Amino acid sequence: MSSKRHSILPPVSQTGPKPPVNFSSTITIADSALLTGTHTITVHGESVIHPRARLDSLAGRVTVGRRCVVQERATLGAAAAVPAAAAAAPPAEAAAAVTLGDYVTVEVGAVVEAGGTVIGEGTVVGVGARVGAGAVVGKHCTLTAHTEIAAGEVVPDFTVVYSNGMRRTDKRGVAELKNKGLARQIDVLRRMIPSNPAKFA
Amino acid sequence: MSRRPPRGEYIETDTGNKVARKATLVGTQNIMLGGKTVIQPDVMIRGDLTRTVHAAAPQPASQSATGAPPNNTAVSIGRYCFLSRGCCLRPPGRLYKGVFTYMPLRMGDHVFVGPGSVVQAASIGSHVHIGAQAVVGEFAIIKDYVRILDGAVVPPNMVIPSFSIVAGQPARLIGEVPEGGLEAFELRDLYKTVGNNPQPVPP
Numbered sequence: 001m002s003s004k005r006h007s008i009l010p011p012v013s014q015t016g017p018k019p020p021v022n023f024s025s026t027i028t029i030a031d032s033a034l035l036t037g038t039h040t041i042t043v044h045g046e047s048v049i050h051p052r053a054r055l056d057s058l059a060g061r062v063t064v065g066r067r068c069v070v071q072e073r074a075t076l077g078a079a080a081a082v083p084a085a086a087a088a089a090p091p092a093e094a095a096a097a098v099t100l101g102d103y104v105t106v107e108v109g110a111v112v113e114a115g116g117t118v119i120g121e122g123t124v125v126g127v128g129a130r131v132g133a134g135a136v137v138g139k140h141c142t143l144t145a146h147t148e149i150a151a152g153e154v155v156p157d158f159t160v161v162y163s164n165g166m167r168r169t170d171k172r173g174v175a176e177l178k179n180k181g182l183a184r185q186i187d188v189l190r191r192m193i194p195s196n197p198a199k200f201a
Numbered sequence: 202m203s204r205r206p207p208r209g210e211y212i213e214t215d216t217g218n219k220v221a222r223k224a225t226l227v228g229t230q231n232i233m234l235g236g237k238t239v240i241q242p243d244v245m246i247r248g249d250l251t252r253t254v255h256a257a258a259p260q261p262a263s264q265s266a267t268g269a270p271p272n273n274t275a276v277s278i279g280r281y282c283f284l285s286r287g288c289c290l291r292p293p294g295r296l297y298k299g300v301f302t303y304m305p306l307r308m309g310d311h312v313f314v315g316p317g318s319v320v321q322a323a324s325i326g327s328h329v330h331i332g333a334q335a336v337v338g339e340f341a342i343i344k345d346y347v348r349i350l351d352g353a354v355v356p357p358n359m360v361i362p363s364f365s366i367v368a369g370q371p372a373r374l375i376g377e378v379p380e381g382g383l384e385a386f387e388l389r390d391l392y393k394t395v396g397n398n399p400q401p402v403p404p
Contacts, residue, residue, distance in 0.1 A: 032225075051227055052245065072245060073289065108289055108319045127319045127336045145319075145336040145354045146370060163370050184301040185294060188253050 019057045021200050028186075028195040035200050037062070037077065039097070048189045050074075053106075059114035060097030065121070067103050067179075067186055074106040074125075077114040080133035080151065101139065103179045110143075113151070120157065122175050140175040209397030210242070219396045233277040235310065239395050244284045247291040248275045250303040275303065279310035279327065281388045288318045293339035293357075304340070311388045315351065322355075326363070328386035346378050346386060 016036035023029070027043050030051035035041055037057030043049065047068040055062050055070070056077035070076065077097045097114035101121035106112065110125045115133030122140040125131060129143045132151030137143070141155055144162040149155060158170045211219045216236035223242035226232060228249030240246075251273045275292045284290070294303040306320070309327030314320060318335040326345035331337065335349050338357035343349075347361050350368035361367055366376040393400040 052225060072247065072291070108291065109317075127321075128334070144356075144371075145338070146334075146352070181296050181301070184296060184299075188294075188301045188303075191253070192249055192251070 016056075016058070018200075019055075021197075023197045023201070027197060028190045028193050029197050029200065030193050031196040031199060033200075041200075044068075044102075046183075046186055046190075048186055048193065050189075050193065054078075056114070057097060060095045060116075062097055062114075063099045065100050065102040065104060067183060068100050069105045069182065069186065069189070071106060071108045071110075073109045075111045076100070076106065078111050080113045080115055103182050105182065107145075115151070122179055140170065140178070142170065211396050213396060217392075219392075228275060231273050231275040233274050235277075235279040235282070237280050237392055238278050238282040238284070239392055240284045241286040241395070243287045245289040245291075246276055246284075247289075250292045250294065251275045252302050252304065254297055254300060254302040274305055276306045276308075278308045279312065281310055281392055282308060282312045282314070283388050283391055284314045285316040285318075285333070287316050288314045288320070290314070290320050293321045293323055295340065309345070311386055313386075313388060313391070321357075328383070330386060346383060348378060350375075 017038050019035055019037040020040045022040055022042040024043060024045040026045045027047050029049040032051040033049045034054040039057040039061045041055050041057050041062045043064045044066040046066060047064050049070045050072040052072045053070045054075045059077060062077045095116055098112050099118045101119060103122045104119050105124045107125060107127045109128045111130045113131060113133040117131055117133060117135055119137045120139035123137055125143050126147065127145040129145065129147045131137060131149045134152040135149045137149060137155045138157035138159060140158050142160045147161045160168050160170050211221050213219050218234045218236060218238045220240045221242040224240045224244040226246045226248060231248035231251050232246055276290055290306060292303040292306045294301060304323060306322060307324045309325060311328045312325055313330045315331055315333035315335060317333055318331050320337045321339045322337045322341040322343055325343045328346045329343055331349045332351035334351055335353045337355045340358045341355050342360045344361060344363040346364045348366045349355060353368045353372040354370040355372040364378040365374050366378060367373060368375050390403055394402050
């Protein structure tokens, strides 16, 4: 990018405290990702954090598993939309706010609220979806675009949530293939996204 | 300092594009704007997600040696497109012959993308209106004169024929654009109402 048009990519305003981070050496994190909060943000090996993704550890630890993809404008650890729900969640001070398993994809603009929220291995959180505080999403689930998982809800493994909350079980048995596909995607993204983990250290 | 003209909210290029300074364009070298396109603040375009289908060849460095540079356009946008505040364009990606690659996102002329929408289509025709908070899934193909209503979720790989109106979650065909309704897709007037010296909306 030429220096003349630097204004095209506005600088990211880093507000709030800088969190302690625990990065694997093999992750790819874009320069313009936003990390805020006071608790530790852990990102395990080969995960990819896109530009403008937001990880907020103000309410507790944020843990991202191996080979996860957090796309642009996704928010992990957002303050709960309903404060009462947050009170119901375990209020332990150092509790985990958000835990992503391995092979999790959080797509554009999705929001995962803080408060002991767990997302299982191989789950895809679709564009603009919202996972409430304390919800536990099982393994290999698919939350399609704009779906909402209520606070504290437990979603069983292999659930597909679509069309304003309709549910069905994914019986295709393609979890292994999906994980392999995601690994390929990560290989490509590692080359495309300039990584700068040192900025957050 | 005081002699310099005040910096406007938009950068206006020679070809008439109006790009907000607060828009997030990643990988600008791979984004093609046809001219007279408006990009409002907080729009995000992922031009860095380019095709990599040839990157599986021995080494990418050899591409420059072979002469013609590969066409790396990730997002191409036609004339008189209007990208509203907070929308996001990103090229769709998939496995192709065992290799993951992003494919270019092509957009015709007079395409309106509503605020907060996320578009990952493979191609969008001309005179398409995408409402607010809509999601267009990966590799969707949208033909000409299509209206996608607010909050619609177009599933991946969906093909929307010309003159359709779609809505819902997932998006379904709910009607057709009437004969006399084609004028409403023109975005020339809308183009004039934004920029550093916006014109009032004509009556």
